[in-house]
Amino acid sequence: xxxxxxxxxFWHLLWKDNSLKGWIFSIVFLFIFVKFIFFPILxxxxxxxxxLAIVESCSMYHKHNPFxxxxxxxxxxxxxxxxxxISKEQxxxxxxxxxxxxxDILFIIGVKPEKLKIGDGIxxxxxxxxxxxxxIIKIESKNGGxxxxxxxxxxxxxxxxxxxxxxxxxxxxxxxxxxxYAGWGKLIFYEPFRxxxxxGFCSQN
Numbered sequence: 001x002x003x004x005x006x007x008x009x010f011w012h013l014l015w016k017d018n019s020l021k022g023w024i025f026s027i028v029f030l031f032i033f034v035k036f037i038f039f040p041i042l043x044x045x046x047x048x049x050x051x052l053a054i055v056e057s058c059s060m061y062h063k064h065n066p067f068x069x070x071x072x073x074x075x076x077x078x079x080x081x082x083x084x085x086i087s088k089e090q091x092x093x094x095x096x097x098x099x100x101x102x103x104d105i106l107f108i109i110g111v112k113p114e115k116l117k118i119g120d121g122i123x124x125x126x127x128x129x130x131x132x133x134x135x136i137i138k139i140e141s142k143n144g145g146x147x148x149x150x151x152x153x154x155x156x157x158x159x160x161x162x163x164x165x166x167x168x169x170x171x172x173x174x175x176x177x178x179x180x181y182a183g184w185g186k187l188i189f190y191e192p193f194r195x196x197x198x199x200g201f202c203s204q205n
Contacts, residue, residue, distance in 0.1 A: 047110025048172035053123050054183030055104045055133055058202035059152030060121075062099035070098060080157060084137055086118075094119030094135070099153045100177050102202050103184040106133065108172035113146040121174035122150065127161030131171055134162060154202075 017025070042051045062073050074088050081091065091097060100106065108123055116122065118136050126132040137158075138149035148165040151158045191199050 046108065046172070048108050050123060050131065050171050051108050052178065053106045053108055053131065053133060053174075054186060055100055055102050055106065056130060056183075056187065057152075057198065058102050059155050060099040060133060060135070061101055061154045061202040063101070064203065073098075077153070080151075081137075086137065091119070096121055096174065096177065100133075101181065103181040103187055104177050105179040105183045107175045107178045109175055111170075111173040113148075113167045113170065116146075116148065116170075116173065122148070123171040123174065124148075124150070124162075124165050125169045125171065126165070127159070132162065133174060 015026070016022075039051075043049055045051075062068060062070075064073075070092070074091070078088065081087075106121075106123075116136060116139065118139060120136050121133060122136060123131045123133050132150075134150035134152050136148050137151050140147050140149075145167055147167075148170070149158070150162045150165060
């Protein structure tokens, strides 16, 4: 069989064959394509090992009721930012000022430490099993390098491990929310193994 015939048979099996064999072939092909072609190219293009990240907690959640407004959220959280010298006007200029939800898929790019600014959302390796997605609230220059301090928008304060984040802990910068809630397709399988207080959607109170 010539190359044209092989390609035609391959195409039919991949997209048009509705038999069990066709379905299995399509699934295996897509898995191989995503893992060994799509993600390596995406990693190279974005400059990070984690170009797509799923939000796994409610630490950056804002919408605690159906009538959410930024002003209402700020009233509940302004005291912790006032202590840091961050005003409402400054926060309004931050990227993703309305936070994001558990299950959202975020698009991440690699970034040089000197390009990061207060208010940027970053993904970093902290004191937990999986990477953390929080907002920078302080940047310091130390010993010829930078250290970063972050806090979750929905947290009452900082966690111990995010008070002095080194450059080599940073995976990348959050650029935008790619697909809202789509990450639940994966999260749902891990929910039963989480602490009870961490399960389910973020509360609407």
